[in-house]
Amino acid sequence: MSEPQLRSDAFLDTPRTLSFDPVSREPSYLGEHQIKEYNTLGYLSNLFCLDTDAVGEVRDFYSWMQKRLARRAKGFMLNHNWESRSGFLHNLVSTRINLAPVRDIVGQNILAWQTHFFTKLPYEATPVAWHQDASYWPLTPSRAVTAWIAIDATDNENGAMSVIPGSHLYGQLPYISGEAGKTSSVYQTAWKPECYGDSVQLSLAPGEMSLHSDLLLHASGPNLSSRSRCGLVIRFIPPSVRNVRKPGGDSAILCSGTSEDRYWKIRTQPVLR
Numbered sequence: 723m724s725e726p727q728l729r730s731d732a733f734l735d736t737p738r739t740l741s742f743d744p745v746s747r748e749p750s751y752l753g754e755h756q757i758k759e760y761n762t763l764g765y766l767s768n769l770f771c772l773d774t775d776a777v778g779e780v781r782d783f784y785s786w787m788q789k790r791l792a793r794r795a796k797g798f799m800l801n802h803n804w805e806s807r808s809g810f811l812h813n814l815v816s817t818r819i820n821l822a823p824v825r826d827i828v829g830q831n832i833l834a835w836q837t838h839f840f841t842k843l844p845y846e847a848t849p850v851a852w853h854q855d856a857s858y859w860p861l862t863p864s865r866a867v868t869a870w871i872a873i874d875a876t877d878n879e880n881g882a883m884s885v886i887p888g889s890h891l892y893g894q895l896p897y898i899s900g901e902a903g904k905t906s907s908v909y910q911t912a913w914k915p916e917c918y919g920d921s922v923q924l925s926l927a928p929g930e931m932s933l934h935s936d937l938l939l940h941a942s943g944p945n946l947s948s949r950s951r952c953g954l955v956i957r958f959i960p961p962s963v964r965n966v967r968k969p970g971g972d973s974a975i976l977c978s979g980t981s982e983d984r985y986w987k988i989r990t991q992p993v994l995r
């Protein structure tokens with residue numbers, strides 16, 4: 723069998739710096755051992771993020787959003803970036819989540835670039851293929867940290883996300899392109915992910931989050947249970963990161979500190995729910 727065509731850069735026309743920069747600042751919330759863990763493994767898990775009331779409000783918001791979407795064509799991307807139109811999500815992201823562990827990793831100045839609901843309905847079969855987030859994004863350098871926030875409990879049965887510890891240290895990895903929605907809900911599939919180590923599945927209780935580097939390989943399997951698996955994902959960046967596809971500057975939500983760099987316009991809270 724011939725080898726498929728491998729790719730290693732989705733943005734050939736716009737070079738990016740895709741390498742891991744270890745965290746060296748002194749933490750004020752996390753322990754030193756957790757910073758070491760993040761640097762060597764590329765992720766942290768089971769961190770407190772949202773209280774029970776907030777989790778309930780996100781669940782209500784998600785149901786409301788799905789009812790609105792039901793009137794339109796269904797699609798994975800429709801769950802994307804609601805924070806840019808929703809006052810509720812804007813407020814949640816900027817004031818209600820436990821940012822302390824994110825601050826210890828990203829620094830004092832934090833922007834939320836995008837959000838996404840990654841949901842698997844009961845018995846939903848579509849897996850998420852192994853991929854690196856940084857490979858997809860027109861951001862440079864690769865300093866984004868994803869908070870994967872459990873709205874429902876996640877475990878082996880309902881398709882909790884898995885990661886390959888240490889895979890963030892290899893920079894951009896080769897991948898094959900595939901059409902989203904057919905075999906996976908992402909369109910890059912890392913080539914031979916098993917070469918980078920054994921995977922670990924991240925079981926989370928509602929309100930807990932994991933944090934992962936944008937270079938860490940991650941994936942998830944089908945939901946084999948009668949339970950829903952809803953996660954809210956937030957992409958956090960320091961303002962020194964820029965979008966190479968938007969030379970005039972991109973926009974983001976300011977969550978902490980200031981945005982002293984010229985690359986980002988700060989979004990105001992939308993009036994709509």
Ligand SMILES: O=C(O)CCC(=O)C(=O)O
Binds near residue numbers: 855868882942
């Ligand atoms: O929710 C999942 O299973 C995958 C999440 C993911 O791919 C991401 O956060 O980039």
